[in-house]
Amino acid sequence: MEILIATQNRHKVEELQVILNDHKLLTPRDAGIDFDFEETGTSFFENSYGKAMELFGQTGKPVLADDSGLVVPALNGEPGIYSARYGAKKDGTNLAAAERNSYLLEKMEGISSRKAFFVCSMTLVLSAERFFNIQETLNGEIAEQPAGTHGFGYDPLFFLSEYGKTVAELPENEKNRISHRGRAGIRMKALLKNLEEII
Ligand code: ITT
Numbered sequence: 001m002e003i004l005i006a007t008q009n010r011h012k013v014e015e016l017q018v019i020l021n022d023h024k025l026l027t028p029r030d031a032g033i034d035f036d037f038e039e040t041g042t043s044f045f046e047n048s049y050g051k052a053m054e055l056f057g058q059t060g061k062p063v064l065a066d067d068s069g070l071v072v073p074a075l076n077g078e079p080g081i082y083s084a085r086y087g088a089k090k091d092g093t094n095l096a097a098a099e100r101n102s103y104l105l106e107k108m109e110g111i112s113s114r115k116a117f118f119v120c121s122m123t124l125v126l127s128a129e130r131f132f133n134i135q136e137t138l139n140g141e142i143a144e145q146p147a148g149t150h151g152f153g154y155d156p157l158f159f160l161s162e163y164g165k166t167v168a169e170l171p172e173n174e175k176n177r178i179s180h181r182g183r184a185g186i187r188m189k190a191l192l193k194n195l196e197e198i199i
Helices: 010-019 044-059 080-085 097-108 172-178 180-198
Strands: 002-005 024-026 063-071 115-127 130-142 158-160
Touching: 002 010, 010 024, 010 063, 010 172, 010 180, 044 063, 044 115, 044 130, 063 080, 063 180, 097 130, 115 180, 130 180, 172 180
Parallel strands: 002 024, 002 063
Antiparallel strands: 063 115, 115 130, 130 158
16 A cells, blocks of 8 residues: 655654555655644644644545654653654754753753653554554663664663663664564554455
């Protein structure tokens, strides 16, 4: 199936295309659409649903959206739904990923619980009244310093004790097998197969 991905984040598209390899994922840009959704929701789900419905409204084609982020309970849930904008400059410009990671490390100074989790809320819209949402998580800890070059965003700071590595030190296929996006994507793949067989 051809599916439009309601995102401007190329890393998400790259990861999802590997998982949803039976399907052709198109970015709004591929489809010649200027897509810029203002995230005003109060949860990952609301933003995921909002992005997907907005692009569906513009195209009428099957759309998939991924709203995701990092939650640190000891920081009252920060950066949470503001993960992409965490520590943004006064003029509204987002920090680069490495700067955002430094900002998070500063916030973690003096905090003993470094537990954290990633969330991925994935919404497939087939019509205005027909949609499916899958939300998955990945538990870990905030490392003392960044390590690794794979992945994107907060991956160099997200430590998995069962591997003794950060997510950015895992090969791409291993991240896809266990991550919040990977788990949601694998379930979405099964759902799409089921929809195609049983519609
Ligand atoms: P779109 O809204 O256009 O999809 P975005 O990057 O702004 O792109 P989000 O609002 O969902 O997307 O914010 C997600 C942020 O959370 C992302 O920019 C990263 O900083 C972080 N993030 C999400 N998934 C991640 C992952 O797998 N690894 C590392 N960081 C991740």
